Each structure stands twice: as structure tokens, then as C-alpha cells.
Amino acid sequence: xxxxxxxxxxxxxxADAVAQADVDxxxxxxxxxxxxxxxxxxxxxxxxxxxxxxxxxESEHSAMSVCCGSSAVGARTFTSTSSQGLALxxxxxxxxxxxxxxxxxxxxxxxxxxxxxxxxxxxxxxxVRDAGWIHIFVENGQEAYDSIFYAFRIAEDPQVMxxxxxxLDGFILTHMVEPVVYEDNDLIKKYIPEFKxxxxxxxxxxxxxxxxxxxxxxxxxxxxxxxxxxxxxPVILKAWEEWGGLTGRHYKPVETHRVEDAEYCIVTMGSFGxxxxxxxxxxxxxxxxxxxxKIRLWRPFPFEELRKAVLGKKYLxxxxxxxxxxxxxxxxxxxxxxxxxxxxxxxxxxxxxxGLAGRxxxxxxxxxxxxEGKKKAASDDTDxxxxxxxxx
Amino acid sequence: MAKPIDQINWxxxxxxxxxxxxxxxxxxxxxSWRSDKPVVNMRQCIKCGVCWLFCPxxxxxxxxxxxFTANLxxxxxxxxxxxxxxVGCITxxxxxx
Numbered sequence: 001x002x003x004x005x006x007x008x009x010x011x012x013x014x015a016d017a018v019a020q021a022d023v024d025x026x027x028x029x030x031x032x033x034x035x036x037x038x039x040x041x042x043x044x045x046x047x048x049x050x051x052x053x054x055x056x057x058e059s060e061h062s063a064m065s066v067c068c069g070s071s072a073v074g075a076r077t078f079t080s081t082s083s084q085g086l087a088l089x090x091x092x093x094x095x096x097x098x099x100x101x102x103x104x105x106x107x108x109x110x111x112x113x114x115x116x117x118x119x120x121x122x123x124x125x126x127x128v129r130d131a132g133w134i135h136i137f138v139e140n141g142q143e144a145y146d147s148i149f150y151a152f153r154i155a156e157d158p159q160v161m162x163x164x165x166x167x168l169d170g171f172i173l174t175h176m177v178e179p180v181v182y183e184d185n186d187l188i189k190k191y192i193p194e195f196k197x198x199x200x201x202x203x204x205x206x207x208x209x210x211x212x213x214x215x216x217x218x219x220x221x222x223x224x225x226x227x228x229x230x231x232x233x234p235v236i237l238k239a240w241e242e243w244g245g246l247t248g249r250h251y252k253p254v255e256t257h258r259v260e261d262a263e264y265c266i267v268t269m270g271s272f273g274x275x276x277x278x279x280x281x282x283x284x285x286x287x288x289x290x291x292x293x294k295i296r297l298w299r300p301f302p303f304e305e306l307r308k309a310v311l312g313k314k315y316l317x318x319x320x321x322x323x324x325x326x327x328x329x330x331x332x333x334x335x336x337x338x339x340x341x342x343x344x345x346x347x348x349x350x351x352x353x354x355g356l357a358g359r360x361x362x363x364x365x366x367x368x369x370x371x372e373g374k375k376k377a378a379s380d381d382t383d384x385x386x387x388x389x390x391x392x
Numbered sequence: 393m394a395k396p397i398d399q400i401n402w403x404x405x406x407x408x409x410x411x412x413x414x415x416x417x418x419x420x421x422x423x424s425w426r427s428d429k430p431v432v433n434m435r436q437c438i439k440c441g442v443c444w445l446f447c448p449x450x451x452x453x454x455x456x457x458x459x460f461t462a463n464l465x466x467x468x469x470x471x472x473x474x475x476x477x478x479v480g481c482i483t484x485x486x487x488x489x
Contacts, residue, residue: 100408161407199410208411214420220402221409228407 001187001247005179010141010168011036013180014080014106017148019050020188021104024075027055027066031085032118033170034108038080060085064092064103071101072209074200076152079103082170083110083124090128096163097132098225099210102155102195103163104148105133109270109321110170111357119358120170122270122321125298126331132225134164134232135298139273141178144168146249149183149191153239156195160232167298169271171358187246233300253302255294256309258284262291264347264377265310266370267318269295269332272361276319279366290370295332303339312345315377317370319361320353320385329353329385350376354388365389422449426469428484430462436481443473443482 008016015037018026026045028038045054053070057063060081071077081089086107096103111121125135134154138144144166151164168174199207213221236253244250257277259265268276273294280290293309293316295302310316320330328334333351340346350373355361369388376382395404396419406412430443439458451466452473462473474482 098408099410199406199408199412206414208414209408211409211411213409214397216398217400220400220405223402224405224407224409227402 002181002183005181007177008141008180009036009175009177010144010180011108011174012040013141013145013178013182014148014166014168015040015044016182017145018078018104019044020183020185021078021148021152021192022050022076022189023052023078025053025055025066025070025077026079027057027063027070027077028079028081029057029060029063029085031060031082033110033120033174034080034082034085034106036174037106037108041078060089061092064089064096067103068092068096068099068101071096071103072099072201074195074197076156076195077101077103078105078148080106080108082108083112083118086124086128087112090131093128093133094131095210098221100161100225100228101163102152102161102197104151104155105163105165106144106148107165107167108170108174109167117357118170120172120321121356121358122167122331123323123356125165125167126322126324128165129299129331132162132229133299134160134162134229134236135167136164137167137270137296137298138173139271139294140173141176141180142249143251144173145180145182146243146247146251149188150236150239150243150251152192153243154232154236156192157232157235157239158198160228160235161197162228162232167270172271181247183247191243191246229300233302236297236300251296252305253295253297254305254309255296257292257294259291259293259309261289262313263289264313264315264317264374265291265293266366266373267293267295267310267316267332267336269298270321272319272321272355275361275363275366279363279370282363283367283370288370301335301339306336306339307343310340310347311343313347315348315350315373315382317373317377318349318351319355319369320351321355323353323356323385323387328383333385348377348382350382351385352388353385359389361388421465422468423463423465426464426467426487428469428471428486429464429467430469430471430473430482431485432459432461433481433483434459436479438479438481440478442476442478446472446476448472 318333
């Protein structure tokens with residue numbers, strides 16, 4: 001367990017973590033705001049500090065295709081993308097999950113065009129919500145660094161064998177210089193030893209991957225995928241528990257802050273959580289009985305942990321960073337409403353969508369959302385969502 | 393030989409639905425797709441094997457007498473054999489005719 005903190009840009013810390021994880025193949029195409037992660041990895045490989053293949057592909061579609069190929073032969077594989085890049089690779093993104101390749105991706109969350117924007121929100125990840133990947137959200141530099149190790153640990157578990165996407169807010173997190181504790185390579189090697197896949201593409205043991213399926217068997221293949229994602233849950237918990245034991249940094253699917261005696265909670269995902277906690281602490285001093293709930297694990301969704309945290313509260317203020325156009329609210333609120341529907345003691349839910357395409361959500365904004373949300377919760381009208389800060 | 397695909401339970405599938413046994417495409421009888429079937433005029437056939445060479449499904453087999461005929465369990469009725477036959481001894485006949 002290390003205790004030395006170093007000031008480092010979060011993208012660089014993540015790339016260093018990928019090198020420490022001793023990956024075999026990195027295939028990526030640069031796109032803002034993921035760029036620093038893969039550029040730094042290209043440097044590390046070029047300098048001979050990491051014995052890996054860096055494949056500078058011609059598109060994101062090819063990036064994920066290379067990742068599938070390298071993963072199919074049992075190579076530890078990493079990639080990273082954002083927004084339009086994710087959209088372009090989406091065809092293969094789904095295939096990577098269905099074929100159960102333990103690829104790890106840093107997904108630097110950014111809005112989707114149009115209008116073209118390079119800044120952060122969660123529109124890109126929500127597009128591939130149902131692809132069958134494990135999705136984890138991190139909220140600071142240390143979490144981003146740590147996530148690479150537990151992501152490989154989870155992905156490569158023989159019971160899981162699924163790709164894992166680490167979602168981190170573009171710019172807000174990727175380009176921030178933060179204090180990060182690096183762990184020793186010995187500890188990392190112990191935590192993620194070399195892995196061996198049961199079925200790989202090898203001429204000595206021929207198998208067929210990615211076959212054609214008739215209606216008679218397709219349904220069964222989808223249940224197998226569903227079971228894979230659901231059954232990853234205990235493995236994720238164990239991976240976090242062990243990481244906590246080794247480093248003293250503990251992770252949970254649903255993180256809570258001053259929730260036990262709270263009357264109501266604000267619910268966030270990603271880097272919003274840090275600001276939400278600060279504002280909640282201020283409001284506590286002013287007598288507000290507020291708590292903060294942060295969803296770390298997006299898929300598989302932690303239904304029980306969420307219910308345990310919020311059932312019995314008066315109301316929740318859920319802040320989304322994406323819109324489901326024409327739907328009942330932002331994707332996070334949608335999930336939470338469905339998790340709590342018909343449950344005894346279910347709080348009412350007020351949904352805000354804020355921070356689209358990097359629009360700053362300051363402490364004052366959080367305060368406004370919380371106090372305005374309180375009034376909204378007291379009214380009868382809590383359907384739909386409120387687009388925070390909208391002019392007109 | 394593996395179980396027929398309509399008898400495999402979901403938990404019997406390999407992770408990623410990897411197929412570990414080779415040659416099981418033979419289980420999938422593509423003949424049900426067919427609307428026209430190739431009929432060979434054996435008297436005209438010169439036993440050259442061009443139909444066998446061109447068949448994309450490799451469903452044409454050589455009979456003992458040296459003629460070539462399609463295995464209708466797999467023949468999709470594409471008509472390539474009839475098109476390529478140098479003596480025109482293969483006719484595509486509608487299945488329902």
C-alpha cells in the first residue's frame with residue numbers, strides 16, 4: 001500500500017495505470033477528450049517502457065475490431081474513446097460484449113453531435129447502455145487510476161468474461177490535475193495476475209467465434225449474456241473488497257454520504273458527486289437533512305443497494321447528464337423510478353437534467369437545484385424532468 | 393455430434409456462444425429456403441463436374457454412375473449450377489409445380 005500522492009493529470013494517471021496493468025494490445029484512435037490517455041500510452045510503448053502493441057488504427061470502428069481480435073487470442077486489451085468515436089465503433093462495441101471479450105475501455109464521456117460539441121455529458125454512454133458491457137462511473141483522479149486495475153480483474157474473471165467501460169467525465173475529469181496515489185507493480189501483479197481464456201483462437205484448438213444463429217438458438221444466447229452481466233455482480237463486489245484490503249480505498253456499487261438520517265437525497269453519477277457532497281455539507285449546517293447517493297455501478301444496476309439507501313426517504317432529486325428525448329426523464333432517473341416503483345416507502349422523484357455539453361454546474365447551481373427541487377417535490381407534479389438553467 | 397440447436401438450453405452454451413465442435417453447419421438444413429430445385433437430365437450430363445465446382449453450398453454430390461446431383465436437404469435453389477452447366481442439362485423447376 002502506497003501513500004505518496006503525486007500531482008498528475010487524470011488522463012496520464014489512467015494511461016500509467018494501463019501500463020502498470022501490463023496490457024498486451026492497445027488499439028485506439030485519438031478523439032477529444034480521450035486524447036491524452038492514448039497519446040501518453042503511445043509514448044510509453046514507443047519508449048519501450050511497456051511491451052505491448054500499440055495499433056494506430058484508421059477509425060474507431062477498426063479500433064474496437066482490433067480489440068476484439070486481440071482479445072480473441074487471449075491478449076490483455078485496452079482502448080479508449082469518446083462521443084462520435086463511440087458512435088462510430090458502436091457496431092463492434094455490441095459484438096465485443098456478445099462475444100464476451102474482456103476488453104477494458106476508458107470512456108471519456110462527451111456529448112454527441114449535433115450541434116458539434118467536445119464537452120462533457122453522458123449522451124455517449126447512454127447510447128450504448130444496453131450493449132451488455134459492465135459500466136462503472138468514476139468521480140475523481142484516484143478512482144480513475146484505481147479503476148483500470150479492478151476493471152481488468154472483473155473483466156477477466158472466468159465467471160464474468162465481459163468488457164468493462166470506465167466512464168469518466170471528459171475535461172472535468174480527464175484534463176484535471178489531481179493528487180493520485182500510485183501503487184507498486186508487485187501489488188498490481190498480485191491483484192491482476194496473467195490470465196488465461198478458456199477458448200481462444202489458436203490453430204491447435206480450433207473453435208468458431210461469432211457464429212450465425214437461427215431463431216431456434218438466438219434467445220438462448222441472449223439469456224447467456226444477461227446471466228453473464230447479472231452474475232458479474234458478486235465478482236465486482238469481491239474485486240472491490242480485495243482492492244480495499246490492499247490499498248485502503250474501498251468502493252461500493254452505490255456510494256452514500258450522510259444518508260442514514262437524511263430526509264431526502266440528491267442522486268448523481270460521475271464527477272457531479274464531489275460537488276454534491278460539498279453542497280450537502282453546507283446545507284447540513286443550515287439545517288437541511290440532506291444526503292448524497294452516488295451511483296458508481298451503472299451496469300449491472302445495483303437495485304438492492306439503491307433501495308437500501310433510499311427507501312423511506314421523502315424524496316430524491318436525481319441529476320442526469322443526458323436526455324431520453326420524448327421519454328419520461330433522464331436515463332438515471334428513469335432507472336431509479338423503475339427500481340423503486342411499487343416498493344414500500346418509495347420516495348417521490350424530482351428529475352433535473354444539468355451540465356449538458358460541459359455547461360458548468362457550480363456549487364451555487366447545486367444549491368439552487370436542491371432548494372428548487374424541494375419545492376417541486378412538495379407539489380403534486382413530479383413527472384418528467386426539468387432542464388436546469390434553460391433560458392426561455 | 394452436438395445436440396440439435398433447438399434442444400440446447402441457454403446454460404449449456406459456451407461463454408460468448410463459442411462453438412467448440414467443428415462441422416456442425418451440417419445440422420442446418422438450408423434446403424428449406426428453396427423455391428426452385430435443380431433437376432438433371434442424366435442422358436445429357438457429360439459428368440464434367442462444373443456444377444459441383446460452382447455450387448456455393450457444396451451440396452452437389454457425385455453419384456456412383458458418375459453423374460452429379462444436388463442434395464436437396466441443403467440446396468437453396470440458387471440456380472448457379474443450371475447457369476454454369478456447359479451442356480444445359482440442369483433445369484430449375486418450381487417446387488410447387
